[in-house]
Amino acid sequence: MTANATLTANPTDNIFDQAVLRLDRAFQHSEIDEEAVLKLKYPKAVLEVSIPVRRDDGSLSVFTGYRVRHDDTRGPTKGGIRYHPGVTLSEVKALAFWMTFKCAVVGIPYGGGKGGIVVNPKELSLLELERLSRGFIEQIADFIGPETDVPAPDMYTNAMIMGWMMDEYSKIERRRVPSVITGKPIPLGGSLGRDDATGRGAYYCIKELEQRRKWNPHDIRVAVQGFGNAGQHFARLMHADGYRIVAVSDSRGGIFREEGFDIPSLIYAKNEMRELQAVYCNGSVCETVDAEKITNEELLELDVDILAPAALEDQISTQNADAIKAPVIVEVANGPVTFDADDILRETDKLVIPDILANAGGVTVSYFEWLQNRAGEYWAEEEVQTRLQKIISREFRSIMDLKEEREIDMRTAAYAHALTRIGKAIEAQGTSRYFKSNGH
């Protein structure tokens, strides 16, 4: 039986099946046994739980949650927990699959995992959110652990939630276990530099490209879709470097301004005034600046130099890939470009810096946090950033070299690069080639 003949065949499992398709393409450019590809087409373990939560008014609600461990050949599975009303099992499986590749791309000793709860956290009070988070850990405690599966924040979860989860797990274990989860608040064992690590990793990718293309940041116009943790920090670092951020958006829509925005002011408006507004602030005094209102769809199609999708998956599909004008797309979000859209972007010569590299800064600093928790010794922020930059730059260059040598797109090169690392670990346990030869 060959790997190709056994693609997972559940037609409703859309996002996961789409994610898996990228394996076959990458396989041709990696140096591993086909069996590794077969193994990676299936998640190792899938858990679905129901979480009863007592509401503030005394009533009871039951939420559905998932935790998926995709592959642990290279180490404990690692990946965030997402709170979103649109969470599905297929999505969590795809996200866990991407984590396996992300950890391998940056060479950290983890496999991939992911979790999610089907919930709109904006509809819960903070106390309800705490009960839900602790309830989820109660249900998945046997599935996770510092040496088995290590969660972290993802969409609409944050450091405080990670702190509650660590505390709940520690109560169950009857000992303090900070390394069971990363992205914790600093006083509870979090790492300096974890908060901005996802955006920072993407920014380091751009710095590499800047050198290659001899860019002057002031000439480069950037559009950022999504203004959550990753999008904000990416925009802030780019802006501080002189890049012109001409458009940003959140789930309610976007703003465009040819001269560029003052990003710290937009961050202030979004986080303190709870609305993304075109403003310039001096301290807490903000005045409106001229800007055009645009939709999220329009933002993606702007004539800019760099497009950074930093929101949800499936934003660039066959519907709009033709209309994308930015020559460089940096995937700050997970999975913003669909499998079919990749082909169109390749034909029109766009450079896509793929999610598994572009947003790997988050999990890399999560790994640093885990190391610090286990050692009981904490690093300065500068050390975290220096180590992160070293890893991202090193892997960016290896992937670019492979891309050029094989004349393939950057995503395929990143997957092939990761697949070689995962495949070597799988092969080290023996494949049919080894067993049929009786080990000779």
Ligand code: GLU
């Ligand atoms: N949720 C983040 C991601 O998608 C971080 C995962 C982690 O730190 O384990 O990469």
